[in-house]
Amino acid sequence: MGRKKRYFAVVEFFLIVLVCLVCLFPIVWIVLISVKPVTESMMGISAIIPKGFTLENYKRVLKLIPNLPVNFFNNVFVSLVGTVSTLFFCSLAGFAFAKYEFPGRNFLYLFLLATMMIPQETGVIPLFIIFRKMGLVNSLWGLIIPRLATAVGIFYMTEYMRDVPYEIMEAARMDGCSEFMIYARIVCPIIKPGLASWAMLTMIARWNDFFWPLILLRNSKKYTLMVAISLLPASDGLSTPWPTIMAGVSIAVFPVLIAYIIIQRFQVVNVAAGAVKG
Amino acid sequence: MVGSNKIRKWIKKYKTPYLFISPFFILFLLFQLVPMVQSFYYSFTEFDGMHTPEFTGLKNYRNLFKTGNYAFWDSLENTVIYWMVCSFFIIVFAFGVALLLNREKLKGKAFIKTAAFLPYVCASIAIALVFNMLFDHNSGLINDILSRLGFEKIGWLTTSKFARIPVIILFCWRSIPWYSIIILSGLLSIPADYYEAATIDGGNVIQKFFYITVPLMRNVLFFCLITTTGDTWKMFNESYILKGPAYSNATLFQYMYENAFKLFDLGYAAAIGYILAMVMMAISAAQFIFRRKQGNND
Numbered sequence: 001m002g003r004k005k006r007y008f009a010v011v012e013f014f015l016i017v018l019v020c021l022v023c024l025f026p027i028v029w030i031v032l033i034s035v036k037p038v039t040e041s042m043m044g045i046s047a048i049i050p051k052g053f054t055l056e057n058y059k060r061v062l063k064l065i066p067n068l069p070v071n072f073f074n075n076v077f078v079s080l081v082g083t084v085s086t087l088f089f090c091s092l093a094g095f096a097f098a099k100y101e102f103p104g105r106n107f108l109y110l111f112l113l114a115t116m117m118i119p120q121e122t123g124v125i126p127l128f129i130i131f132r133k134m135g136l137v138n139s140l141w142g143l144i145i146p147r148l149a150t151a152v153g154i155f156y157m158t159e160y161m162r163d164v165p166y167e168i169m170e171a172a173r174m175d176g177c178s179e180f181m182i183y184a185r186i187v188c189p190i191i192k193p194g195l196a197s198w199a200m201l202t203m204i205a206r207w208n209d210f211f212w213p214l215i216l217l218r219n220s221k222k223y224t225l226m227v228a229i230s231l232l233p234a235s236d237g238l239s240t241p242w243p244t245i246m247a248g249v250s251i252a253v254f255p256v257l258i259a260y261i262i263i264q265r266f267q268v269v270n271v272a273a274g275a276v277k278g
Numbered sequence: 279m280v281g282s283n284k285i286r287k288w289i290k291k292y293k294t295p296y297l298f299i300s301p302f303f304i305l306f307l308l309f310q311l312v313p314m315v316q317s318f319y320y321s322f323t324e325f326d327g328m329h330t331p332e333f334t335g336l337k338n339y340r341n342l343f344k345t346g347n348y349a350f351w352d353s354l355e356n357t358v359i360y361w362m363v364c365s366f367f368i369i370v371f372a373f374g375v376a377l378l379l380n381r382e383k384l385k386g387k388a389f390i391k392t393a394a395f396l397p398y399v400c401a402s403i404a405i406a407l408v409f410n411m412l413f414d415h416n417s418g419l420i421n422d423i424l425s426r427l428g429f430e431k432i433g434w435l436t437t438s439k440f441a442r443i444p445v446i447i448l449f450c451w452r453s454i455p456w457y458s459i460i461i462l463s464g465l466l467s468i469p470a471d472y473y474e475a476a477t478i479d480g481g482n483v484i485q486k487f488f489y490i491t492v493p494l495m496r497n498v499l500f501f502c503l504i505t506t507t508g509d510t511w512k513m514f515n516e517s518y519i520l521k522g523p524a525y526s527n528a529t530l531f532q533y534m535y536e537n538a539f540k541l542f543d544l545g546y547a548a549a550i551g552y553i554l555a556m557v558m559m560a561i562s563a564a565q566f567i568f569r570r571k572q573g574n575n576d
Contacts, residue, residue: 012378015374016378016390019375019378019390019393020393022451023396024396026405026412027396030408042411042417043422044418044419044421044423045422045423045426048419092298093299093302095298096294096295096296096299097299100298102292112302115306115310117508117558118314118559119508119554120309120310121531121551122317122551122554124313124534125313125544125548125551126312126320129316130308130309130312146309148305149302154302183298208403210403211515215539229404230407232407233407245407246408246411249405252401252403252404253400253404257399260395261392264395
């Protein structure tokens with residue numbers, strides 16, 4: 001029995017190491033290549049071994065994409081404003097679905113869930129034309145407004161809010177608290193973990209968003225980071241050196257990666273996953 | 279006047295919740311329902327986005343399903359392959375990772391959990407550029423390892439036979455962390471007494487897995503399957519950057535994008551979009567019906 005257990009532990013250890021390696025390898029690769037002088041060999045395994053160290057590649061990316069700082073700011077703007085606004089509208093709707101009785105509530109909630117099955121992207125062509133009419137093409141608001149209140153977000157918020165006790169709300173109502181104040185001052189603080197976890201996930205998704213920025217933003221000053229770096233391989237003919245591309249990639253990946261590592265000790269993502277229990 | 283009084287009272291009583299949920303329904307109407315109806319009309323027209331759409335009946339759909347239309351059939355085939363292969367690998371590997379993370383005596387759990395989630399945080403566009411380098415025919419790491427092991431170099435993104443593989447690996451790499459967290463939270467909700475009872479009855483690890491874990495995880499796994507289905511049919515970023523020859527690894531969604539925003543054949547693209555939506559809804563409906571039937575047998 002003892003030997004079997006030890007054997008099991010060894011296999012487990014190797015599996016864990018393997019999982020960590022597979023997960024971290026491409027990220028480490030980005031860093032290693034992005035600080036490599038262009039003159040060094042990029043052939044296969046030899047590319048990993050660090051010899052020289054240079055920040056030249058980062059300078060070159062800035063030269064290749066002169067609007068990169070603007071693009072970076074666009075990404076920050078879309079992610080922050082998008083996350084805060086969607087959090088507000090989703091939690092407000094979730095509050096109504098979870099804590100109010102009103103005619104048609106169950107039907108409307110089911111309807112909302114059913115809309116998740118309709119892929120929004122299939123209406124992309126008329127949507128683009130609507131955006132053009134509304135002046136939302138080439139505007140960062142075009143990435144924010146249509147997603148102010150999403151079905152998934154409302155679903156998560158509703159599920160979190162179900163556990164908030166009615167008694168607290170009733171007590172506040174007795175004290176003359178308005179309905180919006182009950183939401184803002186009483187319910188939101190209680191579901192803070194839920195809000196934080198949904199905020200983190202939305203932030204990741206918005207930061208990494210590619211398809212909508214690609215079709216909506218048609219001016220290099222308006223690009224988000226993802227659109228800007230997607231053009232990197234072709235921007236210098238066919239010969240953009242790999243280290244330069246990796247420098248661009250690291251600018252796109254690391255801000256959100258670092259934000260996640262700082263915030264994750266609050267176990268934020270686990271809270272979101274906990275809402276899905278069939 | 280009694281009637282209007284009643285209405286006023288009704289409004290007063292219910293206006294708050296309706297007000298709170300109204301943003302979603304307004305946005306849904308404006309940015310989802312209207313485009314869907316319009317898209318339906320466009321799919322029967324010839325439309326370049328500038329001039330008024332010209333009604334052409336079923337022409338777009340006929341052109342789409344023509345046997346010689348390789349671009350469409352290839353991207354449809356690729357999408358179906360991505361759907362099946364990625365869903366399978368994602369759920370199997372995510373389950374495996376979740377089981378590893380669920381071990382109580384795991385050392386450095388916090389670090390491993392963080393590390394194992396990082397791929398989900400990385401942008402698929404960014405990692406696709408990394409994969410372009412790793413899978414490069416001449417200087418890529420993968421081919422270098424293969425040739426050092428005595429195999430021949432493979433044209434991952436230069437031959438149509440292999441072009442789907444990097445796309446599949448990238449998609450799974452980025453998706454597995456998210457699903458393993460969902461599955462892990464399902465595993466944590468299984469009461470420990472179930473396993474204790476099984477141990478007392480002399481059940482071994484494998485029996486416990488198949489008789490306790492899997493049946494209790496059915497709902498969670500079903501949720502995962504529904505979401506991987508949606509995600510794979512909408513796949514775009516991965517194959518957009520990891521371009522293979524012609525349509526060898528393009529998705530249906532990408533085919534729609536190219537017709538709409540590169541060739542400006544909006545009517546034709548709308549038809550592709552409709553086919554895509556129909557297939558996705560049919561698959562989801564089939565999965566729900568299948569699930570309900572199974573539920574009755576339990």
